[in-house]
Amino acid sequence: MHRRRFLMGAGTVGLGNIPAQALQKLTPGMIPPPFSRAGLDGKPVDLAAFNGKVVLLDFWASWCAPCMVAIPHFRDLQARLRGRGFQVIGISMDDSADQARAAAIRLGVNYPVVMGDAKLAIGYGGILGLPVEMLVGRDGRIVSIWRGETPPAIIENAVKASLG
Amino acid sequence: MIRTVWTSLLLIAPLLLVAAEPAMAATEIIPASALIQPAQLAGELKAAPPTILQVGFSKLYQQAHIPGAIYAGPTNSEAGLAALKAEAEKLPRSSDVVIYCGCCPWNRCPNMDAAYTALKAMGFSRLRALYIANNFGQDWVDKGYPVATGQ
Numbered sequence: 001m002h003r004r005r006f007l008m009g010a011g012t013v014g015l016g017n018i019p020a021q022a023l024q025k026l027t028p029g030m031i032p033p034p035f036s037r038a039g040l041d042g043k044p045v046d047l048a049a050f051n052g053k054v055v056l057l058d059f060w061a062s063w064c065a066p067c068m069v070a071i072p073h074f075r076d077l078q079a080r081l082r083g084r085g086f087q088v089i090g091i092s093m094d095d096s097a098d099q100a101r102a103a104a105i106r107l108g109v110n111y112p113v114v115m116g117d118a119k120l121a122i123g124y125g126g127i128l129g130l131p132v133e134m135l136v137g138r139d140g141r142i143v144s145i146w147r148g149e150t151p152p153a154i155i156e157n158a159v160k161a162s163l164g
Numbered sequence: 165m166i167r168t169v170w171t172s173l174l175l176i177a178p179l180l181l182v183a184a185e186p187a188m189a190a191t192e193i194i195p196a197s198a199l200i201q202p203a204q205l206a207g208e209l210k211a212a213p214p215t216i217l218q219v220g221f222s223k224l225y226q227q228a229h230i231p232g233a234i235y236a237g238p239t240n241s242e243a244g245l246a247a248l249k250a251e252a253e254k255l256p257r258s259s260d261v262v263i264y265c266g267c268c269p270w271n272r273c274p275n276m277d278a279a280y281t282a283l284k285a286m287g288f289s290r291l292r293a294l295y296i297a298n299n300f301g302q303d304w305v306d307k308g309y310p311v312a313t314g315q
Contacts, residue, residue, distance in 0.1 A: 061221065061267075063221075063238070063240050063267075063274045064267065064268055064272075064274075065268065065272045065274070066268060066269070066272055093221060093223050093224075094221075095221065095222055095223070095238070116223065117223060117226075118223050118226035118227045121223060121227050122227055122313075126227050126228060126301055126305065127223075127224075127227065127301075128224060128227060128228055128266070128299060128300045128301025128302075128304075128305055129224075129266055129267060129268065129298065129299020129300055129301045129302065130267060130268060130299070147299070147301065147302065148269065148298055148299060148302070149269060149272075
């Protein structure tokens with residue numbers, strides 16, 4: 001039998017190691033939860049290490065068609081804007097790192113990618129559909145959140161505005 | 165003449181009513197007649213819940229799923245399809261079954277068609293598919309419908 005707790009609407013409880021503030025949505029102006037974990041290439045990826053930069057967090061998966069469309073745009077943005085203090089971090093919601101790694105290699109991803117899990121996702125207000133992108137400003141606060149397929153130009157304009 | 169016009173109007177009235185219903189997009193595999201809207205399923209949960217199978221990705225299920233839903237996916241993979249069939253094998257073919265995913269916009273979901281096809285092939289006659297237009301977050305959780313978390 002599945003162990004479960006019930007969340008009504010905005011969610012109030014968690015299960016096991018799931019935090020109690022389950023599914024409390026992040027909004028612009030908030031500070032995103034810190035995370036530090038190994039990237040797909042084995043190198044550590046610590047969100048705090050990018051303090052002072054404009055960071056685009058991309059929640060994606062290899063089976064997500066809109067994600068596959070978006071990633072080449074993020075790769076292009078990373079290449080063009082890295083020198084201005086811009087950094088993309090991919091967070092894969094694939095079941096296995098092998099699936100994520102194969103897709104990242106195929107797409108020529110030029111930024112760090114870590115594996116996401118339910119705990120991390122709930123900390124970010126729930127990643128209950130893909131893709132989700134979150135733009136974090138130089139001050140470490142969330143600037144914008146996009147859930148679902150979003151025109152690349154909208155994200156690029158927001159990135160450039162944050163870079164100043 | 166007038167009688168003919170009235171007769172014609174009566175004949176097309178049901179069609180006009182159908183056209184006024186909110187559009188529900190079927191996929192090439194899943195017919196519109198097999199779709200169930202979130203509000204309707206939320207209502208059924210209070211009365212006579214169907215057997216609900218979540219055929220999407222596990223990390224979505226762990227974060228939030230419909231209470232009582234069984235994880236059986238992701239059905240875009242061979243392993244996921246095998247998991248779905250194993251769960252379905254336990255059920256009478258006459259069971260009232262609803263499958264759902266919500267990983268992506270409806271027309272981009274990699275799981276629903278495969279799950280529907282597999283269960284139809286197994287002989288499930290009362291099979292429905294939850295129509296999630298955008299994703300599970302927007303179309304279920306944000307609407308305030310009941311949610312469970314966990315493995």
